[in-house]
Amino acid sequence: MSATASPHTSLLHLPHRPFGPRRPRLTRLRCLASLAPASSGASPENEDHLIQTLCAHGRLARAAALLQGLPAPTQRTYESLLLAAARAGDTALAAAVHRRLEADPVFCSDPFLSTRLIDAYAALSALPAARQVFDEAPVKNIFVWNAMLKALALADHGEEALACLSDMGRLGVPIDSYSYAHGLKACIAASALHTPASARVREMHAHAIRRGYGLHTHVATTLIDCYAKLGMVSFAEHVFTSMPDRNLVSWSAMIGCYAKNERPGDAIQIFQEMMASDADLVPNSITIVSVLHACAGVNALGQGKVLHAYILRRGFDSLVSVLNALMAMYMKCGCLEIGRYIFNWIGRRRNVVSWNSLISGYGMHGFGRESIQVFEEMIEEGISPSIITFISVLGACSHAGLVEQGKKLFESMVEYNVTPHAEHYACMVDLLGRAGRLVEAVELIQSMRIQPSPQVWGSLLGACRIHGHVEYAEMACSHLFDLEPRNAGNYVLLADIYARAKLQNQVDVLKELLEEHALEKVPGYSWIEVKKKLYSFGSVDNKIPQLEELQALIGEFVTQMKNEGYVPDTRSVLYDIEEEEKERILLGHSEKLAVAFGLINTGSGEVIRITKNLRLCEDCHSVTKFISKFTDREIVVRDVNRFHHFRDGVCSCRDYW
DNA sequence: TTAGGGTTAG
Numbered sequence: 001m002s003a004t005a006s007p008h009t010s011l012l013h014l015p016h017r018p019f020g021p022r023r024p025r026l027t028r029l030r031c032l033a034s035l036a037p038a039s040s041g042a043s044p045e046n047e048d049h050l051i052q053t054l055c056a057h058g059r060l061a062r063a064a065a066l067l068q069g070l071p072a073p074t075q076r077t078y079e080s081l082l083l084a085a086a087r088a089g090d091t092a093l094a095a096a097v098h099r100r101l102e103a104d105p106v107f108c109s110d111p112f113l114s115t116r117l118i119d120a121y122a123a124l125s126a127l128p129a130a131r132q133v134f135d136e137a138p139v140k141n142i143f144v145w146n147a148m149l150k151a152l153a154l155a156d157h158g159e160e161a162l163a164c165l166s167d168m169g170r171l172g173v174p175i176d177s178y179s180y181a182h183g184l185k186a187c188i189a190a191s192a193l194h195t196p197a198s199a200r201v202r203e204m205h206a207h208a209i210r211r212g213y214g215l216h217t218h219v220a221t222t223l224i225d226c227y228a229k230l231g232m233v234s235f236a237e238h239v240f241t242s243m244p245d246r247n248l249v250s251w252s253a254m255i256g257c258y259a260k261n262e263r264p265g266d267a268i269q270i271f272q273e274m275m276a277s278d279a280d281l282v283p284n285s286i287t288i289v290s291v292l293h294a295c296a297g298v299n300a301l302g303q304g305k306v307l308h309a310y311i312l313r314r315g316f317d318s319l320v321s322v323l324n325a326l327m328a329m330y331m332k333c334g335c336l337e338i339g340r341y342i343f344n345w346i347g348r349r350r351n352v353v354s355w356n357s358l359i360s361g362y363g364m365h366g367f368g369r370e371s372i373q374v375f376e377e378m379i380e381e382g383i384s385p386s387i388i389t390f391i392s393v394l395g396a397c398s399h400a401g402l403v404e405q406g407k408k409l410f411e412s413m414v415e416y417n418v419t420p421h422a423e424h425y426a427c428m429v430d431l432l433g434r435a436g437r438l439v440e441a442v443e444l445i446q447s448m449r450i451q452p453s454p455q456v457w458g459s460l461l462g463a464c465r466i467h468g469h470v471e472y473a474e475m476a477c478s479h480l481f482d483l484e485p486r487n488a489g490n491y492v493l494l495a496d497i498y499a500r501a502k503l504q505n506q507v508d509v510l511k512e513l514l515e516e517h518a519l520e521k522v523p524g525y526s527w528i529e530v531k532k533k534l535y536s537f538g539s540v541d542n543k544i545p546q547l548e549e550l551q552a553l554i555g556e557f558v559t560q561m562k563n564e565g566y567v568p569d570t571r572s573v574l575y576d577i578e579e580e581e582k583e584r585i586l587l588g589h590s591e592k593l594a595v596a597f598g599l600i601n602t603g604s605g606e607v608i609r610i611t612k613n614l615r616l617c618e619d620c621h622s623v624t625k626f627i628s629k630f631t632d633r634e635i636v637v638r639d640v641n642r643f644h645h646f647r648d649g650v651c652s653c654r655d656y657w
Numbered sequence: 658t659t660a661g662g663g664t665t666a667g
Contacts, residue, residue, distance in 0.1 A: 079658090111658095112658060115658065115659075116658080119658095119659085142659090143658060143659060146659055146660085147658095147659070150659075150660080176659095177660075177661095178659055178660050181660050181661060182659095182660080185661095217661080218660055218661045219660095219661085220661090221660095221661040221662070222660085222661055222662095223661095224661090224662085225661070225662065228662095247661090248662085249661050249662045250661080250662080251662085252661095252662040252663075253661070253662045254662090255662085256662060256663070257662095259663095284662095284663095285663075285664095286662055286663040286664095287662080287663080288663085289663045289664055290662075290663055290664095292663095292664085293663080293664075320664085321663070321664045322663095322664080323664095324664050324665070325663080325664050325665090328664075328665065351664095351665095352665080353664055353665045354664095354665080355665085356665040356666075357664085357665050358665095359665090359666095360665070360666060360667095363666090364666095386665085387666090388665055388666055389665085389666095390666095391665095391666045391667065392665075392666055392667095394666095395666065395667065423666075423667065426667070427666090427667075430667090455667065458667095459667090640667095641667085
């Protein structure tokens, strides 16, 4: 574990500034209350005003009682009550106002109040009631239609929302930018096998272009978000670059698009472009959270620290969401202790996300017992664990090989009213499988009441690779090839298992399958950040800086290691080639190049931090252990699953990963 | 009157 960066000390001293709407002063309420007690013959104007003030203070029972006696409530009074009911989650009050409205000759057909009623019912998750208001509304203007559309789209009733939109078209209701924005969300929510969401979004995009809304700021921003969610990054980029007016939200959506789609480097770059393009574009907390997420994604600690300073300067450290993201960034960049420090600093404001971050932080660094301890502290504090809490703590047990503790936690889930999802089973199969308890892992899969997800079978396959179990690997693949036929990784893993079992014929069959279906293995990449600049290394990349120098250095280490009895572990090289050639391929693995680059370009006391997009291979693991001892350098490698802290020839994972 | 972007896992 390491913590070379020291957090800004003013983190401790900045005052906590609560955010949120200001409430009216209570003295005004008391004043009004004394003016117009419910029992006296106060004027209706005053009572109207009093109800509104009571609503603003959340005193809904009294406001509702007053409404009963009021002969002619104003539009504003109805609105206040509906907004307050939605805010307080009081469905009964919304229904009471609804009944009163129906009997009101002045407002019973007011479209403004129909809109508010639909909004309120939607916020209260009372969709049938919202639908009823809509169906019975005598006057349906564009606001009423859009409110219904929004209610359906946000409640994930995609098909119904799209039907609503086509009704609008059929009845000649003009479709505006709001309709498009909600309609696009509905496309994502509407999942149908025969019509994929991507086709629907593209169709609605084309429709918006035809009606002149394609470049409207809000519509285009929603388009970026939709394409981001569908993984269609180039479509999002196209919309973004064609927009005539981009505001902070448009930029943030594009940053989020890259961050969500595993292109954190681009997310950071576009954030920097935004900062350079217009002084009026001032990032807000949402922008910051997205960029922190991206920094965490590429292990860009230097960039993350720049953001940390920015957060302190602008007072964003009063927001728990920002601090949670900051803490996660530090832990994902290898600085577990700073993460813990920020968690402590959040103090009593911490929420379930803060706890989950810390639990998974310990887990990914291999500190299973600490992770469980944090989980127990969380329970003691009365926080209800979520689905993610259990994924985090079970994952931690898996990384540390804590089988019995993991089983106990898994069984305890029902006590906390958390139903095991496929993800939890995947963690358990991983935990049992890694520990070599493959039979138990298979029995667990067979006992599942829900359909095993690809992750569940993938965990089993991974375990089979570690323990060389061909039969179960074939079983896992018979499901995986069905569930995700285009995932080359599964074919490669099985080929690897066959190769280790010396079943070269089977390896060749799989390679042919890969070629036949034009499936490509995800190439291995490693990153390193030196002086706040990211350098990436691919094993098939010719544009690597200082390549010859790096190769020479790695060669020297390997020669030295061979003198001490090291034999290169060429099992990860699947090609049927000479052993010598396999060794040459191993020398070019991206993580070795990145480590060598770090050795040459950083100061002698500095920790070398590498990120790898795949699992660390056995040979690189051995070589890195040796380099850490030989050069007396601490090397932290984050692979796709976890952290490896190399120091003095030993890895923190104790060769269990 | 309405709207657009974010936090924790594997």
